[in-house]
Structures are given as structure tokens and as C-alpha cells.
Amino acid sequence: MAGQCKKIMYLHRRAPYGTVYAQEGLEVVLIGAAFDQDVCMAFVDDGVYQLKAGQDTSAVGMKNFSPAWRALGDYDVTRLYVERESLDERGLREEDLMPLRYEDENDDWAEKSSIVIVDRKEIGRLIDAQDVVFNF
Amino acid sequence: MAGQCKKIMYLHRRAPYGTVYAQEGLEVVLIGAAFDQDVCMAFVDDGVYQLKAGQDTSAVGMKNFSPAWRALGDYDVTRLYVERESLDERGLREEDLMPLRYEDENDDWAEKSSIVIVDRKEIGRLIDAQDVVFNF
Amino acid sequence: MKIGLLVNEGPYQHQAADSAYRFACAALAKGHEIFRVFFYHDGVNNGTRLMTPPQDDRHIQQRWSELARTHGVDLVLCVAAAQRRGICDPDEAKRNAKDADNIAPGFRISGLGQLVEAAIECDRLVTFGD
Amino acid sequence: MKIGLLVNEGPYQHQAADSAYRFACAALAKGHEIFRVFFYHDGVNNGTRLMTPPQDDRHIQQRWSELARTHGVDLVLCVAAAQRRGICDPDEAKRNAKDADNIAPGFRISGLGQLVEAAIECDRLVTFGD
Amino acid sequence: MPVLHTVNKSPFEKNALDSCLSHALDGSTLLLIEDGVYAAMRASSIEPRIRRALKRLRIHVLENDCRARGISEDALIEGVGSVDDAGFVDLVVEHDNVQAWL
Amino acid sequence: MPVLHTVNKSPFEKNALDSCLSHALDGSTLLLIEDGVYAAMRASSIEPRIRRALKRLRIHVLENDCRARGISEDALIEGVGSVDDAGFVDLVVEHDNVQAWL
Numbered sequence: 001m002a003g004q005c006k007k008i009m010y011l012h013r014r015a016p017y018g019t020v021y022a023q024e025g026l027e028v029v030l031i032g033a034a035f036d037q038d039v040c041m042a043f044v045d046d047g048v049y050q051l052k053a054g055q056d057t058s059a060v061g062m063k064n065f066s067p068a069w070r071a072l073g074d075y076d077v078t079r080l081y082v083e084r085e086s087l088d089e090r091g092l093r094e095e096d097l098m099p100l101r102y103e104d105e106n107d108d109w110a111e112k113s114s115i116v117i118v119d120r121k122e123i124g125r126l127i128d129a130q131d132v133v134f135n136f
Numbered sequence: 137m138a139g140q141c142k143k144i145m146y147l148h149r150r151a152p153y154g155t156v157y158a159q160e161g162l163e164v165v166l167i168g169a170a171f172d173q174d175v176c177m178a179f180v181d182d183g184v185y186q187l188k189a190g191q192d193t194s195a196v197g198m199k200n201f202s203p204a205w206r207a208l209g210d211y212d213v214t215r216l217y218v219e220r221e222s223l224d225e226r227g228l229r230e231e232d233l234m235p236l237r238y239e240d241e242n243d244d245w246a247e248k249s250s251i252v253i254v255d256r257k258e259i260g261r262l263i264d265a266q267d268v269v270f271n272f
Numbered sequence: 273m274k275i276g277l278l279v280n281e282g283p284y285q286h287q288a289a290d291s292a293y294r295f296a297c298a299a300l301a302k303g304h305e306i307f308r309v310f311f312y313h314d315g316v317n318n319g320t321r322l323m324t325p326p327q328d329d330r331h332i333q334q335r336w337s338e339l340a341r342t343h344g345v346d347l348v349l350c351v352a353a354a355q356r357r358g359i360c361d362p363d364e365a366k367r368n369a370k371d372a373d374n375i376a377p378g379f380r381i382s383g384l385g386q387l388v389e390a391a392i393e394c395d396r397l398v399t400f401g402d
Numbered sequence: 403m404k405i406g407l408l409v410n411e412g413p414y415q416h417q418a419a420d421s422a423y424r425f426a427c428a429a430l431a432k433g434h435e436i437f438r439v440f441f442y443h444d445g446v447n448n449g450t451r452l453m454t455p456p457q458d459d460r461h462i463q464q465r466w467s468e469l470a471r472t473h474g475v476d477l478v479l480c481v482a483a484a485q486r487r488g489i490c491d492p493d494e495a496k497r498n499a500k501d502a503d504n505i506a507p508g509f510r511i512s513g514l515g516q517l518v519e520a521a522i523e524c525d526r527l528v529t530f531g532d
Numbered sequence: 533m534p535v536l537h538t539v540n541k542s543p544f545e546k547n548a549l550d551s552c553l554s555h556a557l558d559g560s561t562l563l564l565i566e567d568g569v570y571a572a573m574r575a576s577s578i579e580p581r582i583r584r585a586l587k588r589l590r591i592h593v594l595e596n597d598c599r600a601r602g603i604s605e606d607a608l609i610e611g612v613g614s615v616d617d618a619g620f621v622d623l624v625v626e627h628d629n630v631q632a633w634l
Numbered sequence: 635m636p637v638l639h640t641v642n643k644s645p646f647e648k649n650a651l652d653s654c655l656s657h658a659l660d661g662s663t664l665l666l667i668e669d670g671v672y673a674a675m676r677a678s679s680i681e682p683r684i685r686r687a688l689k690r691l692r693i694h695v696l697e698n699d700c701r702a703r704g705i706s707e708d709a710l711i712e713g714v715g716s717v718d719d720a721g722f723v724d725l726v727v728e729h730d731n732v733q734a735w736l
Contacts, residue, residue: 006522013653013736015542017600018567019402020285021410024443027482031514035522045653046542049570054602062290062600063329089544091575124657128637132521133733134408135529142392149551149634151644153702154669155532156415157280160313163352167384171392181551182644185672190704198420198702199459225646227677260555264535268391269631270278271399273625280634282412284486285444287566291540294596298617304625314415317447320488324498333488356414358450358463358504368454372502374488396624399632400540403727410736417668421642424698428719434727526726529734530642545649 006131007038012047013135016066017057022050023065025136030068033075040079041072042123048086051097051115066098073102073114080114083123142267143174148183149271152202153193158186159201161272166204169211176215177208178259184222187233187251202234209238209250216250219259275299276390277309280401282317283332284325288400289318293335295398300343307394308346309336310387311379313401316354319347321376333376340378347379348386405429406520407439410531412447413462414455418530419448423465425528430473437524438476439466440517441509443531446484449477451506463506470508477509478516534559536627540566540634543578552633553581558588563615563623565594569603572612579609586611594620636661638729642668642736645680654735655683660690665717665725667696671705674714681711688713696722 010029016022032039043051050066057064072080080100087093100114118126127133146165152158168175179187186202193200208216216236223229230253239245254262263269277296281288296306311318323333339345349359355368361381365373375381391397407426411418426436441448453463469475479489485498491511495503505511521527537556541548549571556562562585564572571578572593585591592613598604605614615623624630639658643650651673658664664687666674673680674695687693694715700706707716717725726732 004522008521011733014545015567015570015601017597018287018540018542020443024483028442028514028517032518034515035518037522044657045649046545046567046570049542049601052602054604055600056602057600059596060287060290060600061294061330062287063326064600066602089577090570091573091577091579120656124659127657127733128659128662128731130731132527133731134521134527135531135734135736140392144391147631150647151669151672151703153699154417154642154644156313160353164312164384164387168388170385171388173392180555181547182647182669182672185644185703188704190706191702192704193702195698196417196420196702197424197460198417199456200702202704225679226672227675227679227681256554260557263555263631264557264560264629266629268397269629270391270397271401271632271634275624282444282447282487287540291566291597294617295620299621299624302618302621304621314412314444314447317412317444317487322488322490322495322500322502322504324485324488324490324494324500326482326485329486352456355454355456356459357412357447358452358454360452360454364454365452370452370454372452372504374452374502374504396630398538398624398630399634401632401634405726417642421668421699424719425722429723429726432720432723434723526732528640528726528732529736531734531736547647 005038007129008132009126009130010041010134010136012041012043012050013045015046015049017062021136026065026068028134029077030075033077039077040081041077042081042126044083044086044123048082048090048092053096053098069098069100072100078102078114079116081116081118081123081126083120084117085120141174143265145262145266145269146177147269147271148177148179148186149181151182151185153198157272162201162204164270165213166211169213175213176217177213178217178262180219180222180259184218184226184228189232189234205234205236214238214250215252217252217254217259217262219256220253221256273395274305274307276307276394276397278387278397278399279309279311279315279318280313282314286402288402289332292400296339306345308348308390310390311349312353312387314357316349316357316359319349319376319379320359320374322374337376337378349379349381351381351383354381403525404435404437406437406524406527408517408527408529409439409441409445409448410443412444416532418532419462422530426469436475438478438520440520441479442483442517446479446487446489449479449506449509450489450504452504467506467508479509479511481511481513484511534628536623536630537562538630538632539564539568542567543571548633553585556589561590561623561627563592563594563620565597569593569597569601572608573603574607574609582609636730638725638732639664640732640734641666641670644669645673650735655687658691663692663725663729665694665696665722667699671695671699671703674710675705676709676711684711
């Protein structure tokens with residue numbers, strides 16, 4: 001495995017809480033960060049709901065895992081592609097999402113947004129360019 | 137419970153084999169027959185695929201439970217409503233379904249079809265008329 | 273009012289078990305009777321005492337067991353569904369020559385007739401699933 | 403070719419476990435290597451030895467165990483997912499003060515790193531889920 | 533009271549809402565729970581369907597499920613009601629039957 | 635070879651097929667498995683979508699999954715290929731990557 005660097009995408013297509021895939025999918029991303037690969041995430045379809053700001057699960061008695069998204073920058077997962085068409089269909093704008101930021105070590109640790117809004121075509125091209133796609 | 141006779145509908149909306157709901161739903165119908173209630177079934181959306189003729193699971197190594205539908209008549213489950221619009225959308229005609237028949241004790245044991253094709257409006261009215269609807 | 277619940281999905285994977293639990297608590301708080309909670313399909317996986325969720329998460333099995341203990345709610349796992357999925361009590365384990373069982377306190381294993389009976393006996397049946 | 407499989411759903415409820423098993427058999431028959439089958443989410447429920455399906459149905463756990471025995475396929479259950487859902491081996495049972503375990507022969511419990519490693523090591527990763 | 537319909541699926545992912553709406557009789561009630569609550573958000577492509585349905589059905593969301601997903605009261609389509617868990621129980625009691633579109 | 639996309643859901647129940655088709659690049663391959671095979675049946679309301687997709691994608695069904703569901707070879711839309719389990723393995727090997735639309 002030494003020296004291998006694969007392009008890995010975590011493609012999230014489901015809403016949080018209704019099912020566990022979003023939460024357990026995030027757990028893979030956090031563990032995977034230790035493997036030092038070329039990693040990105042994509043949020044498509046209901047996956048964009050995972051990044052919705054203001055989640056508060058106290059009254060449903062479930063674990064609110066959304067703060068963990070903010071930790072991604074520290075794990076060097078800094079490219080979070082969010083599909084524009086998926087946002088539009090759901091009436092969401094970028095301001096409705098949690099602000100997720102990272103410090104760019106190649107740019108004097110300037111703070112930048114991890115979220116990149118891209119269109120569906122671009123998501124298709126990104127999928128095509130990966131060695132591995134995890135679908136949660 | 138003595139003397140109670142409830143109107144119970146088993147509403148099947150999912151395709152067989154991809155998930156277990158169709159099969160385990162059928163198990164409830166067979167057990168429920170012993171309770172002597174006013175029972176009917178409705179096949180809506182992908183549920184109509186459950187009645188497709190010619191199912192053969194030998195090569196997928198799963199249990200083919202479709203012959204059990206034929207036993208329903210013996211269990212006095214003789215009203216199987218199949219939604220016309222659901223068939224149409226899927227390109228299915230009544231001839232594509234398994235022939236399911238029962239002997240009508242009120243009509244000198246004449247053999248009759250258990251399958252009744254009805255439209256969506258009628259399914260809505262039937263749901264409304266039940267005391268209990270099981271959704272598998 | 274007499275209410276029956278049907279839970280069709282396992283713990284953690286789907287919200288069904290959480291929603292059913294909240295509903296049961298709210299109904300009891302309003303003075304209704306939860307006649308029975310019937311666990312079908314993967315729902316039977318709610319009834320294993322071997323689960324150990326992270327400490328900062330809810331413990332779905334223990335919540336159900338506690339509801340049985342404090343309110344006497346009848347928690348029934350479908351025997352056919354449980355056999356397929358590996359949930360058993362000491363009797364079932366013995367009958368099927370298993371060397372262990374995993375049923376949690378407050379749950380019992382019984383047949384599908386218990387679900388149909390609940391549907392007939394109860395004023396309402398509420399289903400939680402996927 | 404070196405192929406890894408990811409199974410995300412439990413036995414019987416979804417076809418995922420059946421499809422993955424057929425794929426594994428077909429790949430082995432063609433001379434490929436199944437590097438690992440990783441069971442995640444409800445997929446961990448494939449690895450309980452307590453299941454007793456009806457005699458006229460397939461036995462999903464025994465099929466997997468047999469594949470491990472005859473072909474040495476590495477069957478890994480995610481530890482975090484397994485803890486939530488009540489699947490444990492003797493070590494896990496001891497660590498979490500459980501009085502029983504239920505893991506089936508040929509399966510082992512390990513971390514999510516084993517999934518990421520499989521994705522990196524293998525030429526292909528094929529996912530079966532819901 | 534007629535039937536209480538529950539929908540627990542995102543209208544973007546599954547056909548449960550559409551199937552429910554095409555079967556629910558006028559005057560019945562729809563309660564959106566779990567991922568079903570997304571259907572009640574303003575400005576999505578589902579909004580016209582919900583607005584049409586509101587002319588003949590009562591529609592509620594389970595507010596705790598909204599809160600979990602970051603959907604505030606003012607993000608809901610006007611005319612959609614909000615109930616807490618006790619309100620869910622009341623709806624079940626008030627209606628003759630509950631039909632879950634899974 | 636580019637990506638092999640798999641879809642295992644009925645196109646009537648879930649959005650997996652639509653999402654796959656809107657993301658798959660020209661020249662890639664789609665394999666329908668499990669309940670996904672229903673999309674390949676002739677005369678359904680999905681047929682036009684599959685016919686359009688066939689102009690730019692190779693589309694196969696897993697034949698054992700068709701047989702289980704009572705879908706005979708001649709019920710398939712023309713242009714859709716049929717592969718057995720070994721053929722599924724070959725497709726995985728031939729393509730650079732496999733993307734499962736769950």
C-alpha cells in the first residue's frame with residue numbers, strides 16, 4: 001500500500017437522521033483521512049440536506065453528528081462539492097448550509113471555504129475521474 | 137375479541153425479492169386468515185410486480201414465494217384489488233399476472249378470479265373504508 | 273384509547289425505532305394504553321441485549337426494556353422474522369441447537385398472530401418502517 | 403484481479419447480501435481474488451451464527467462462512483456498526499460486559515480502516531446495499 | 533374523522549408522498565414525519581404539489597423532526613401545521629384509521 | 635473503459651436511476667440489478683428514458699434478477715443487453731471503476 005495514492009470520492013446522496021447512512025458514511029471519511037489519499041466529498045440529491053445549518057436533534061433523542069462536518073478541515077478533507085441542481089430543487093441556497101472552512105497550508109494558512117458549488121455535469125466528470133467512489 | 141369483525145386491508149406497494157416486505161407481508165396475510173375478519177388485499181405501485189407470472193428464483197438462490205399467492209383462495213382471501221394505473225405505468229396487462237382463483241361457496245363453488253382490477257380512486261375509497269391497513 | 277405499534281426496521285439504521293419510541297412515550301403520557309409493540313422484519317433487531325452503542329448516543333434496546341419495566345408494555349418479536357435474523361431467547365436457542373441467546377429483558381418472542389390480534393384488539397395500529 | 407466487496411444491508415431484509423454472495427462466487431470461479439468482504443451498516447447482521455432460516459430457504463450466514471472456509475475469503479464486520487447492532491465476538495463481549503457473543507465462524511470484527519484499506523489495495527470495490 | 537396518512541420519506545428520494553397524495557380522499561389528513569418533513573419546505577420543487585394538496589387535505593409536520601433537520605417554523609409552506617409528539621398522538625386518536633405510506 | 639454504474643432500485647420507487655442517468659458520462663455503462671431490472675421492461679412509462687439513454691450508454695440487465703421477477707428476454711427493451719453473474723464480474727473488470735447508485 002506504501003506509496004499508493006488513489007483518488008477517492010465519498011458521494012453522499014441521502015438525508016440525515018431518517019437513515020444512518022449519512023452518519024456512518026461520515027465515520028468512514030474521518031477514518032479514511034488517516035490513509036493520506038487524494039480525497040474529496042460530493043453532496044448530491046438529498047445528500048445536500050446533510051449540510052443544512054441549524055440541525056438540533058435534542059428533541060428526537062438522536063445523536064446530532066452535524067458538528068463533525070466542521071472537523072473535516074482538520075482531517076485535510078477540504079474539497080466538498082455540493083451540486084447546484086440538488087440545492088435548487090430543494091429551495092436551498094449556499095447561505096442555508098453550515099459554513100465549513102479550512103486553513104490552506106499552501107497559502108499561508110489562509111482560511112477558505114471547503115464548500116464548492118458545482119453543477120451536475122461537473123459531478124459526473126468528478127465521479128468519472130475517481131479510482132474509488134463510496135456511496136453513502 | 138370474540139365477535140369482533142374488522143375490515144382489514146393488506147396494502148402491498150413494493151416489488152418482490154429486492155426487499156423482504158412482499159414475502160413477510162404475505163406471511164401476515166396467511167396467519168391473519170385464521171382470525172376470520174373481513175379481509176382484502178390491494179396491490180399498488182410496485183406491489184403489482186408481486187403478482188407477475190413466471191417468477192423463477194432458482195438462479196438467484198432465493199426462495200420463490202410466489203406460488204403461495206395461489207393458496208390465498210383456500211384461506212378465504214378472495215378479494216385482491218390490483219390498481220389499473222400501476223399496471224399501466226409498468227406496461228403490464230392482466231394477462232401478465234398469475235391467474236389466481238377461488239371457489240365461491242355462495243355460488244355453488246363456481247371457480248372465480250380473485251383478481252379485481254380497479255382504478256386509483258377506488259383504491260383510495262377502499263383504504264378509507266378499512267378499520268386497519270397493513271402496509272407492506 | 274388502546275393503541276398498537278408495529279416497528280419494521282432495526283435500531284440505528286432507520287429512524288423508525290426512534291419515532292415509535294417517542295410516539296409510545298407521548299401516548300403513555302397522555303394516558304393512552306400501548307397494548308403491544310410488535311417488531312417485524314428487521315424490527316426484531318431492536319430486541320438484542322448485545323448492542324453497545326457509543327456512550328454519547330441513545331441506547332435503543334435499553335429504552336424499550338425500560339418502557340416494558342415501568343409501563344408494562346408488551347414487546348413482541350415475530351418468531352419467524354427473529355429466526356431468520358438471529359434473535360433468540362433461551363427456549364428458541366435450545367430448540368434450534370444454538371449455544372447462546374441474545375434477547376433483551378422485557379421482550380418476548382411469539383407468532384405473527386400477536387400482530388393480527390393487536391390490530392383487532394386495538395383502537396388504532398400505527399406503523400413505523402422504511 | 404483483486405476485488406473488494408462492501409455489503410451494507412442485513413440478511414433476508416434486502417437482496418444486497420444475496421447479490422454480493424453471487425458476485426463473490428462468480429468472481430472466484432473466474433479466478434479473481436476476493437480480497438475482502440467488508441460488512442457495514444446493517445450488513446454486520448450477516449455475521450451472526452444465531453440465525454435459523456426455514457429449511458427450504460438459503461442460510462445466508464452459513465454460505466458466507468463456507469466461502470471463508472473453502473476460499474479463505476476475509477469477512478470483516480465493522481466494529482462500530484456491530485456494537486450498535488448487537489453483533490460481538492468473545493473479546494468484544496468481554497470488553498463490553500456482555501454475557502454472550504454471536505459471531506459466526508469465518509467472520510472477524512475490525513475497524514473501518516479495513517474498508518479504506520480494501521478500497522486502496524483492491525483493483526475494484528463493488529458495493530451492495532439498499 | 534377519515535384517514536390519517538403518514539409519510540416518512542423524502543419526496544425527492546421515494547414515491548411515497550406522490551402515492552399518498554394520489555390516493556388520499558378529500559378531507560383526510562397528512563402528517564409528514566422523519567425525512568418526509570422536507571416536503572413541507574418552502575421554495576422547493578415540491579411546493580406546488582403541497583399547495584395544491586392543501587386545498588383538499590390538512591397537512592402537518594412533526595416539529596421535532598423538522599428541528600432535527602434544521603427546518604425552522606418560518607421555512608414551512610404557509611398552511612402547513614406543526615405538531616409535537618403529543619399532537620401526533622392526538623391526530624391518531626382523532627382519526628378513524630392510520631395509513632403509513634412507507 | 636470508463637465507469638460502470640449499477641442501479642438496484644425500481645425506477646418507480648426511488649430516484650436512483652434518474653440520478654444515475656443524469657450523472658453518467660457518455661460512453662459509460664449501466665448495469666441494472668435486483669429491482670433495478672424493472673427499468674428495462676418494454677412498454678412501461680420508463681421506456682422512453684431508457685431508449686434515450688441507450689443512445690449514449692451501454693445498458694445491461696442481470697439476467698438472473700430478471701428471471702426471478704418473471705421478466706423474460708423478449709420483454710426487454712431492444713438494445714438492452716443481458717449478462718449472467720460471470721458477465722457482471724467481467725463488466726467490473728473491464729471498467730476502471732464501479733459506482734453503485736443505491
